[in-house]
Amino acid sequence: MKISEAVTLLDKLAPPQLQESYDNSGFLVGNRENECTGILVSLDVTEAIIDEAAEKNCNLVVAHHPIIFKGLKRLTGDGFVQRTVMKAIKNDIAVYAIHTNLDNVLHGVNGMLAGLLGLSNTRVLDEKQGGLKKLVTFVPTDHLEKVRSALFASGGGFIGNYDECSFNLEGTGTFRALEDGNPYVGEIGERHYEKEVRIEMIFPAYAERNLVKALLESHPYEEVAYYISTLDNTVRSIGSGIVGDLEEEISEEELLFMIKNVLGAEVIRHTELLGQKVKRVALCGGSGFFLLPAAKRAGAQAFITADVKYHEFFEADGEILLADAGHYETEQYTVELLASYLQKNFPTFAVLKSELKTNPVRYLY
Ligand SMILES: [Zn+2]
Incomplete structure (x- = not known):
């Protein structure tokens, strides 16, 4: 398995687009094309965590807190952030962070x-304001199922505990192909009437690129008619x-x-x-x-x-x-959550939970 497969799966759990503007979640260090030898899950990334990953032959560390947060201007080993990043690179260990995007989903x-x-x-x-869009498109009836399924598969029609939500209205579309056109139905230079269905569905804004790609690939027309609008609704689950x-x-x-x-x-x-x-x-x-x-x-x-x-x-x-109740204490179960999610999806792969308690705070009584 390549590291990129784990990254894709984690991106699905909590899309990086849902992170707050000040955050730096996502794939931070390494080469995603490398074969993954094992995954170590932790709350923080420290030098000790990189050592633990190397010892356990894991070349991907998945953590909640991004080790690179404010931006790095040099890598000279000045401070624990630089030293940790340098150690990861030296040991060819990749680092992925899933931070405020994981905080922003209900199942986080x-x-x-x-x-x-x-x-x-x-x-x-x-609830997060905005972030929802609506797609309207027109599909000839013989391609209805194909287009609708492609849209659902790429993130369209997802509302709370429901997916595959859409509204479908039958009607008639008209068009006339011009000289250089290559129409799916109808003749060049003649107005054509086609039974079509107007499909409407909402989708999270971050899915727009995938959704439009799926629409254009599954729709039979040379020129696909569609509109996308931004909604003011809040997303209840985000x-x-x-x-x-x-x-x-x-x-x-x-x-x-x-x-x-x-x-x-x-x-x-x-x-x-x-x-x-x-x-x-x-x-x-x-x-x-x-x-x-x-x-x-x-x-x-x-x-x-x-x-x-x-x-x-x-x-x-x-x-x-x-x-x-303490920062580490209230977030410690993130490790459990991420490890069991990864293990469920990669049942035969080595997904390990860090044995280190990275909490930097101690209490004196
Ligand atoms: Zn935190």
Whole structure:
């Protein structure tokens, strides 16, 4: 198997186009045409992780956090980022990062956390605005199935828990082929009437190039009529954070202990208990404080995230229990998620989870 096959599969789990503008997810280091000897999955990429990959004969490291994030201007071994990248290159180890794009899909890290806490009725906490487009095209009836299937296969008609969504309306198209034309039906210089079906479907904006390619390849006409428009709708399954309901109401203290246990967190920093029962919980692994207003709007009694600063705790303002359970702690299951996804799709291939705990934070009691 080539490294590129693993990259294609990971791109499917969380398309890189869904990453935030400040992010640097995707294929970062290496040659994707190389044969893949094994995959090591980790949360971070450090020199120790590259050593571990080399020891275990894995020439692809798949990590959540991008080792190259702000851009590199030189490679002289100055600082851990440069040293790690240089070590990867020296050992011919490729590096792939799947960061905010994985945070932005419902089945990502937050979906996994929600599952571990037993949340139901889950939905994205802050749906991404835009990102949806609509295709309208006209297809002669004898090619209807072929074109529709090609569009579905390339990302068209996907809405939440449904795929293959389209609207189809029969009608009559007209055209006249000019002298240099090579019409699929009809005669040069004569107006032709053809039974056609108008197909409409929505699709994620990032799929546009593939979708149009599939349309042009599957459609029999020399000139394919189609229009694409941008929609203002939000995409319900794409965005950051997650919110859901516990099976039964519990006390705030019980919730905090449950999270501490599930995450193996040594400490949880949180705002004053409000003395109310918790049923709805909002979550965002990693630095999710920016979602506090969305958590309040969603009616959650608690919001669990990480990297909350002193002044930010004030903003809970007695309306919600805000808890910081640690960045590593809230994201550690990403390794499990990525490894099991890769293993499921490459059942006979070596997919290993890193045995190193890359958390750079220690606690003193
Ligand atoms: Zn993170």
